[in-house]
Amino acid sequence: MTAVTTRADCVARDQRDPLRALRERFDLPDGIIYLDGNSLGARPKAALARAQEVVSREWGQDLIKSWNTAGWFDLPKRLGNRLAPLIGANEGEVVVTDTTSLNLFKALAAALQLQAEGAGAGRRTIVTERSNFPTDIYMAEGLTQWLDRGYRVRLVDSVDEIPAAVDADCAVLMLTHVNYRTGYQHDMAELTRHAHAAGALAVWDLAHSAGAVPVDLHAANADFAVGCTYKYLNGGPGAPAFIWVPQRHQAAFAHPLTGWWSHAKPFAMSHGFAACEGIGRALCGTQPVLSLALVECGLEVFEETTMAAIREKSLGLTDLFIELVESTCGDHPLGLVTPREHARRGSQASFTHPHGYAVMAALIARGVIGDYREPEIMRFGFTPLYTSFADVWDAVAILKDILDREAYDTRAERSAVT
Numbered sequence: 001m002t003a004v005t006t007r008a009d010c011v012a013r014d015q016r017d018p019l020r021a022l023r024e025r026f027d028l029p030d031g032i033i034y035l036d037g038n039s040l041g042a043r044p045k046a047a048l049a050r051a052q053e054v055v056s057r058e059w060g061q062d063l064i065k066s067w068n069t070a071g072w073f074d075l076p077k078r079l080g081n082r083l084a085p086l087i088g089a090n091e092g093e094v095v096v097t098d099t100t101s102l103n104l105f106k107a108l109a110a111a112l113q114l115q116a117e118g119a120g121a122g123r124r125t126i127v128t129e130r131s132n133f134p135t136d137i138y139m140a141e142g143l144t145q146w147l148d149r150g151y152r153v154r155l156v157d158s159v160d161e162i163p164a165a166v167d168a169d170c171a172v173l174m175l176t177h178v179n180y181r182t183g184y185q186h187d188m189a190e191l192t193r194h195a196h197a198a199g200a201l202a203v204w205d206l207a208h209s210a211g212a213v214p215v216d217l218h219a220a221n222a223d224f225a226v227g228c229t230y231k232y233l234n235g236g237p238g239a240p241a242f243i244w245v246p247q248r249h250q251a252a253f254a255h256p257l258t259g260w261w262s263h264a265k266p267f268a269m270s271h272g273f274a275a276c277e278g279i280g281r282a283l284c285g286t287q288p289v290l291s292l293a294l295v296e297c298g299l300e301v302f303e304e305t306t307m308a309a310i311r312e313k314s315l316g317l318t319d320l321f322i323e324l325v326e327s328t329c330g331d332h333p334l335g336l337v338t339p340r341e342h343a344r345r346g347s348q349a350s351f352t353h354p355h356g357y358a359v360m361a362a363l364i365a366r367g368v369i370g371d372y373r374e375p376e377i378m379r380f381g382f383t384p385l386y387t388s389f390a391d392v393w394d395a396v397a398i399l400k401d402i403l404d405r406e407a408y409d410t411r412a413e414r415s416a417v418t
């Protein structure tokens with residue numbers, strides 16, 4: 001049997017951690033162990049000065065000139081190019097814009113259109129998992145119902161059912177790469193290969209992948225992808241999302257949200273829509289510049305390390321968390337729902353507990369911030385840029401104390417946002 005990890009072991013590991021210095025790039029309050037970067041990333045220190053610059057100089061002094069002089073108009077593309085290396089995309093293939101929900105709508109509409117105009121004409125289903133993040137399913141259902149062309153969404157209940165569901169009627173396989181609740185990570189390359197072999201297109205949601213796990217969209221030969229910037233990419237609350245359209249699909253990329261930002265000549269103010277060339281086609285209308293500008297502060301931090309280094313530490317943190325919870329809280333009814341197998345794990349660890357909501361509320365009150373997802377799931381996200389091994393040790397010690405003393409209130413009222 002291996003010796004139990006001590007706090008001193010964790011501190012020593014932190015001293016050897018090559019990412020250690022990056023924690024200084026974030027403003028985290030004292031006394032907080034933040035394990036919710038999978039839901040809202042922490043604030044890069046640089047974001048405050050950047051926000052001040054955009055508000056006081058770019059907007060306040062330069063006013064409307066800033067669309068040109070401060071590069072506001074090009075921001076979606078410029079940020080997309082900075083984000084691209086994190087997901088295995090090329091320059092000119094990503095824009096940061098709109099929300100994940102909206103970008104998914106655009107990607108799905110474009111994928112259905114591609115199929116309808118090609119060998120996939122007649123295919124009518126979008127296949128996804130019932131356990132997918134609800135908005136992804138809502139958007140797919142909304143799109144298919146509004147199109148009224150016989151399309152429908154087919155939900156599968158387990159990963160094993162996916163291959164058979166991608167049949168001769170499947171137009172699009174739409175999956176979220178890392179499941180928001182369990183942290184299960186799909187084999188993107190394998191499932192995309194399967195989809196293509198069956199004549200379907202593969203659309204991937206990277207909400208819990210971008211900045212969390214290495215992603216190589218080109219190596220996987222994916223068709224379209226979308227994702228969040230306010231989670232692991234630390235872009236700020238409600239920061240715009242991103243959409244990836246590979247070069248090979250750009251000429252045929254068309255969606256119904258044909259706003260003026262995707263027009264070939266937006267300032268010609270002409271009648272009739274004519275799409276621009278390239279990734280600009282994925283845009284729709286004017287963006288929230290202040291929020292968009294702050295995304296850059298999060299992306300800058302990633303340029304000081306690699307996704308391989310982040311992944312190595314992420315697996316170290318989640319392995320340690322699982323080991324400590326199981327070795328010290330083993331008497332309590334906790335159930336690990338995150339895969340133990342590294343290849344199948346994202347950057348989180350989730351445990352069920354019959355009083356999961358109340359236990360999480362007690363943890364938050366003690367400064368350990370994770371979150372709760374139905375049913376019974378306590379979710380802990382690990383962000384290697386600012387989470388230390390000692391944080392993991394301390395978080396588990398507090399969890400053990402709360403469980404041992406039953407120091408949680410099962411009757412407490414739930415907040416609107418859990």
Ligand SMILES: *Cc1c(COP(=O)(O)O)cnc(C)c1O
Pocket residue numbers: 099100101102133135136176180205207208228241
């Ligand atoms: C977080 C998340 C979203 C969020 O979508 P919004 O449009 O930003 O609200 C969508 N899909 C998945 C899979 C997510 O994890």
